[in-house]
Amino acid sequence: MEFAYYPGCSLEHTGKPYDQSVREVFKTLGITLREIEDWNCCGATMYMSISKTIAYAVTARNLAIAQTMGCDICAPCNSCYTILRKANRYIAWDPKVRDKIRSALKAANLTYDGHVDVRHPLDILVNDIGLDTIEKRAKKYFDGLRVAPYYGCQIVRPVKHFDELDDPMTMDHLLSALGANVVPFADKVRCCGGMLMTTYEEIALDLNNELLLNAEEGGAEIIATACPLCQMNLEGYQAKINEKYHTNHSMPIVYFTQLLGLALGIEAGKLGMDTLLVKPKDLKLKSKDKKVAA
């Protein structure tokens, strides 16, 4: 199994632990990731707010390069994932958009036919590799660790792809298979505010405070995310939230791939666990051998 890997800008730096853990987990499970050579920024929500044509064309450069690699794309960032898929959708839907993208790509001697699928690692791991295989390969398990699964918004929206729009379960099942106790979390697809943390901080702080409160109310000891923007907002601004709302949040926010990596027996350092701002105290990580012996 092979994918054209599109890390995206966040995964280079703030979302580094996500990048590290995706690469490690995929390697361990025998999935090859070939990074798209010289990939560029997807444009995110920013370019879409300025020019639709530029937004699609900039994104499509990555799709065009992936086409020459002959495999589908794996994009871990929810925002990149949704933008790349959106470009594909509009190429299929709207001949006007398609022609403009083609013409813009031509300026760089590139072509794109619209047939490179864009997949999220969560989808690939659960639906291609499968929970049975993952369970078998896991060397450790999280003995009842209470995890809130936080999918974020753009991973399942706006068009149904690999999971339900309102109540996705893929990550729930994956974490359960790893021995975690997945707590009820009604906010699993509620928006973290994304860039609002920069432009309207007071709104984003409020949104993230609510997410943390609701996860805590569900009994979560830790939140697992699938998006670098969610991770950054929830983790990086906890101190500020505590100051503003007089709360005592001390919630570790990890990537689901970090938890999976630990269960697969990958060293914590290789998964970027040491670079988290809020460190998990006890992951209740136990070796499976002991479970058999007991």
Add this chain to the structure above:
Amino acid sequence: MPKTLEPIKIKREAELREAFLKEVIGMPHGEKIKNCIQCGTCTGACPVSRWMDITPRQVVALFRAGMIEEILHSRTIWICASCYACRVRCPSGIKVTETLYALKRLAIDKKIFPKRFPVHVLSEAFVSNLQKYGRNFELGLGIRYYLATNPLKLMSGARFGLSMMKRGRMAIRPSKIKKVREVRAIINRARELEGI
């Protein structure tokens, strides 16, 4: 401006409005906006409607009434974080998020926003990074943004940046792609095609 020119301006505004309505309705499934039943599900689903001066339901109503200017001057279009909750819950299948994107683009195009407007400063900085390096440069984006909007915030931003840097999660230099010229060529060509 002399008063005699006014009618011409109004005519142009009307034309622009019509062209814009046509653009939104012309996008795939865009015509569904005509099926709005004003149920307010979009507003209920929206995690940030509490902070909006015009709710998503009102946006659709104003839009259909042709009162585009009212929406362009609202805070609403800048607060939407494009989470698509409205879009997936709408019983009439209306592309509310796409409509808001289109309104945002129109407002930026017509420069309807205050001076040093944070949203605009951020997107300008973001876009210039993309054109310069082909990728986003988080540190540069942050510094440029706070300098232009609220320099006092640089301090708390710096503290955060340092803690991320210590963990290898913030770079001092941008990562520039090799074929940044390719990206610029695509952007320039796409810009020419935008209005067509």
